Amino acid sequence: MDNLKKRILEDARVMDKDILKVDSFLNHQIDVKLLVEMGLELHRRFAGEPVTKILTIESSGISVACATAMNFHVPVIFAKKGSSRKSDDEVFSVNAYSYTKQEPYVMNVSRKYIGNKDHILIIDDFLANGEAALAMLEIVRMAGATLAGIGIVIEKAFQKGGKAIRDKGIRLETLVSIQSMENGRIIFRD
């Protein structure tokens, strides 16, 4: 997605610890025109899949998941972050770790909204070490649902998440993939 690459080069900032700050257009302020384009492109990538629901994680995944779901005409489920594991029979509860915040959390999804007849597309804004994506995969597995694949806005290809997911044979589509950010210089992979 050339528009997205251009926007990253213009507006994103490289921070400590391999963090790419895109809060001017993706995860604090949202450029809604770009959001619609991202939703269309993610739909195009997975258009052959009989997706029944889109799964994402609060908060930054919600906008992209909704923009994608508007083209698939399916519901979005956003996993909730908690600090403690729920033993509740009503909830799929998985441990995860936030790379950005450097802290563990628990990802929760109600059992009511995902089941063994669902074909799930996972959507998120970033893929770094893959913690959030792997936790969502685990929820899909626990629910007995099938998987269409994983759609990501920005992959940081120098971190291990992309390889871990592809090595499982899972279809992973990323709108842009960043090869390196050394010395604050962003190099895309293609």
Add this chain to the structure above:
Amino acid sequence: MDNLKKRILEDARVMDKDILKVDSFLNHQIDVKLLVEMGLELHRRFAGEPVTKILTIESSGISVACATAMNFHVPVIFAKKGSSRKSDDEVFSVNAYSYTKQEPYVMNVSRKYIGNKDHILIIDDFLANGEAALAMLEIVRMAGATLAGIGIVIEKAFQKGGKAIRDKGIRLETLVSIQSMENGRIIFRD
């Protein structure tokens, strides 16, 4: 919005402490068709206003804010929740209180994304005691921006938020307003 009233009567659950649980279509699973309709209706209500940005608060406000912003063709800013006040010069930081979680939090918005040339429409999923809306109003005031008004999906009219906002002379539009939920029975106001 008759569709929304119908959906609330069918799917919403009244919980303890005047909580209305709408996680089957609004704030855990999102019915994207209904979301698009809500965005169109909120746009229709404020169509006369020269809105430059839409302000909401993570996480449940994001989907409705984006669906509305797609019609205004303006960016969304979602305020972030934190546990401590930021003294940072870069951030508008306001104390708020979550009625649902019964705990205080701090609402943060980067100073970069809202300024004195903006005309802000505030959007949120619920209006109960008005804590989140009043905190967002305070951020608009701190930024020196002007206000188009506040658009809410569900007002619980038996709590004090709606009156507090209308008493300030602020334009408040709610897609549905609930008069009472006594004994689990939802009565709409109109």
